[in-house]
Amino acid sequence: MVALMENNDSGIILPSEDLAIRVKDHQLHHEAMMALPTFYRNLEEALNVRRAGQNLYSVVTSTIHTWGAIDFCSGDVLSLGTSGAQRAEFLAELARNPNFTPGSGGARLMDGNYSYLEQTERIIAQFHGAETALVLGSGYEANGAIWTAIPRPGDVILYDEMVHASTHEGMKNSLAIRHLPFLHNNVEAFRNTLAEVLDSQPLIKQGKRSVIVAVEAIYSMEGDICPLKEFFDAAKEVFVNGESVQFVVDEAHSVGIIGPNGAGLVCELELQKEVAIVMHSFGKAMAAGGAAVVCNSTARAALVNFAKSFIYTTAPGLPFVAAIRSAYKLVADKPAQEARERVQNLARRFYQEVASHPLWPIAERKGFLNLPQMDGWEERSIYTHIIMIHTRDKYTWWLYYQLLSASCCAYPVHHPVVPIGRSQIRAILHSSNTEEHIERLTDTIFRWVEEVMDIEEGRVAQKVPVAARTVYEWMEKEGLNGFGLVRD
Numbered sequence: 001m002v003a004l005m006e007n008n009d010s011g012i013i014l015p016s017e018d019l020a021i022r023v024k025d026h027q028l029h030h031e032a033m034m035a036l037p038t039f040y041r042n043l044e045e046a047l048n049v050r051r052a053g054q055n056l057y058s059v060v061t062s063t064i065h066t067w068g069a070i071d072f073c074s075g076d077v078l079s080l081g082t083s084g085a086q087r088a089e090f091l092a093e094l095a096r097n098p099n100f101t102p103g104s105g106g107a108r109l110m111d112g113n114y115s116y117l118e119q120t121e122r123i124i125a126q127f128h129g130a131e132t133a134l135v136l137g138s139g140y141e142a143n144g145a146i147w148t149a150i151p152r153p154g155d156v157i158l159y160d161e162m163v164h165a166s167t168h169e170g171m172k173n174s175l176a177i178r179h180l181p182f183l184h185n186n187v188e189a190f191r192n193t194l195a196e197v198l199d200s201q202p203l204i205k206q207g208k209r210s211v212i213v214a215v216e217a218i219y220s221m222e223g224d225i226c227p228l229k230e231f232f233d234a235a236k237e238v239f240v241n242g243e244s245v246q247f248v249v250d251e252a253h254s255v256g257i258i259g260p261n262g263a264g265l266v267c268e269l270e271l272q273k274e275v276a277i278v279m280h281s282f283g284k285a286m287a288a289g290g291a292a293v294v295c296n297s298t299a300r301a302a303l304v305n306f307a308k309s310f311i312y313t314t315a316p317g318l319p320f321v322a323a324i325r326s327a328y329k330l331v332a333d334k335p336a337q338e339a340r341e342r343v344q345n346l347a348r349r350f351y352q353e354v355a356s357h358p359l360w361p362i363a364e365r366k367g368f369l370n371l372p373q374m375d376g377w378e379e380r381s382i383y384t385h386i387i388m389i390h391t392r393d394k395y396t397w398w399l400y401y402q403l404l405s406a407s408c409c410a411y412p413v414h415h416p417v418v419p420i421g422r423s424q425i426r427a428i429l430h431s432s433n434t435e436e437h438i439e440r441l442t443d444t445i446f447r448w449v450e451e452v453m454d455i456e457e458g459r460v461a462q463k464v465p466v467a468a469r470t471v472y473e474w475m476e477k478e479g480l481n482g483f484g485l486v487r488d
């Protein structure tokens with residue numbers, strides 16, 4: 001058994017407050033709805049569809065804040081936020097620029113532009129080896145800007161089937177003639193889809209229109225890395241005129257974490273000159289907010305002229321930009337480098353712990369556990385901080401309860417975030433996690449595997465593991481349903 005941490009010795013008493021709110025929010029609304037005006041009844045009906053599908057969102061405070069649970073869920077991967085490093089640097093940055101107004105006073109194209117913002121964009125562009133950068137309010141807005149502004153009529157978009165919702169939303173508003181998905185991270189599928197486009201689109205074949213490819217450096221729900229170099233090589237094989245295929249890379253989950261000084265995958269692979277557009281968002285490892293699109297001056301001018309999420313919005317104020325600027329300073333410093341190495345070591349340690357656990361082979365064979373990134377873990381040169389844990393779909397909630405009861409806050413992910421039938425637990429590693437945390441995580445997972453194996457194989461009388469039973473007893477008392485409820 002691992003040495004438990006000070007605040008977490010007793011684990012979380014289930015249901016934790018956030019879980020209790022979620023379960024209650026999910027109960028169907030019936031009688032009370034009848035008395036509502038049509039306007040609200042229609043909204044409640046739409047929400048009932050979500051409730052019935054177990055995928056209603058509730059805004060709750062995470063157990064990492066309310067119970068001091070171990071953080072396997074936040075995006076603060078380098079712990080620049082929780083360590084206070086970002087706050088200290090941000091306050092120093094504000095002190096260096098004391099005469100700011102908190103707001104910008106207008107849109108960038110009117111009177112909301114200012115030199116501090118422009119300087120920051122130059123710093124960002126230089127950091128990523130690009131000609132220019134354009135700051136936007138969030139990664140979501142930045143992807144919207146890219147996909148509405150960049151594709152021209154007659155262009156074709158090829159996208160990895162697992163790209164983020166913001167890319168889908170942006171593509172819906174794009175002028176491209178077709179949007180074609182290809183199998184996730186699959187170079188062969190990419191090559192075949194590209195060849196199909198070459199055959200079916202004469203203007204593209206003649207070099208008069210482009211294929212624009214949407215990929216992510218690290219995928220948020222798979223935790224794997226894009227084989228970007230291989231995609232490039234495939235594009236060159238299919239298209240003699242390589243320039244007809246241009247890439248847009250979303251580095252939301254890689255900026256700060258991989259590449260030289262955390263500059264991202266494109267810089268790691270030295271593809272800065274080849275990739276047309278890169279999106280870096282700052283709400284995760286950079287411990288700030290907002291995003292930047294880095295590209296050349298032609299693409300930037302297209303964004304400035306055609307992207308509504310840039311044109312019709314107030315420019316960010318100096319404090320918002322100062323947080324981005326301080327993140328860029330911190331991320332290149334030695335402590336951030338050490339934090340990146342730590343995350344790599346913790347990830348390796350996790351896979352080592354799993355691989356050496358006596359129950360792993362049987363848990364995998366019998367489908368109690370499936371960790372897609374275990375394949376070839378020993379040979380991998382870069383690990384990501386995102387660990388996806390699959391079990392049988394019906395067990396995802398049970399595993400989540402078990403982790404929570406051991407004070408491990410890792411989120412269950414369900415449809416519509418992932419396709420139906422692909423529910424999973426996502427555990428994110430942080431530089432502030434310790435080796436004991438990793439042991440606690442793996443210990444808890446395998447204790448749970450042992451429990452469900454005993455249940456499935458009839459070695460025990462009960463039908464539900466201990467942590468889930470605690471939740472379900474409370475639900476029964478409260479007259480609640482859902483969340484994998486099975487009565488013992």
Ligand SMILES: Cc1ncc(COP(=O)(O)O)c(C=O)c1O
Binds near residue numbers: 140166250283290291
């Ligand atoms: C891959 C990806 N792109 C873009 C975004 C949106 O970024 P932001 O949170 O800055 O809006 C996210 C957010 O989670 C993401 O995972």
